[in-house]
Amino acid sequence: MIFLITLFVISCGKKEQNDLIGNWKLIESYWNDGGGNSGWTPRTDDITFTFKQNGTFSSTSNFLSSGNMNCNGTYSFSDDDIISTSYICDTTHFERSYRFQFENGNLLLYPFPNYCDEGCADKYVRR
Secondary structure (H helix, E strand, O other): OOOHHHHHHHHHHHHHHHHOOOEEEEEEEEEOOOOOOEEEOOOOOOOOOEHHHHOEEEEOOOOOOOOOOOOEEEEEEOOOOEEEEEEEEEEEEEEEEEEEEEOOOOEEEEEEEOOOOOOOOEEEEEO
């Protein structure tokens, strides 16, 4: 019985990790100004991410910028819900980690550890 429960937990984590594979477009960002104003704000910039099965990804942003950039790098899972990235945007190297989850088919990315005093996140839709 314990074996079956362990197998179920492991396979659930792998399924979520496999769900990350594909093309994603930023649709909303969550912010909080520290003064009681918070919420999801629609995004109109064309920020996309493509996560590939082989552990590489490409994007048009560095996770923090709304400017058009050419970014390429690698990703790995340091935990069932933590993705670690190493990538270059134009000529600048970045290494960052994010907690990820899926909600209603959308991908949510939260900085990990969270560097936003009041919380922040980005929401992506599969393209």
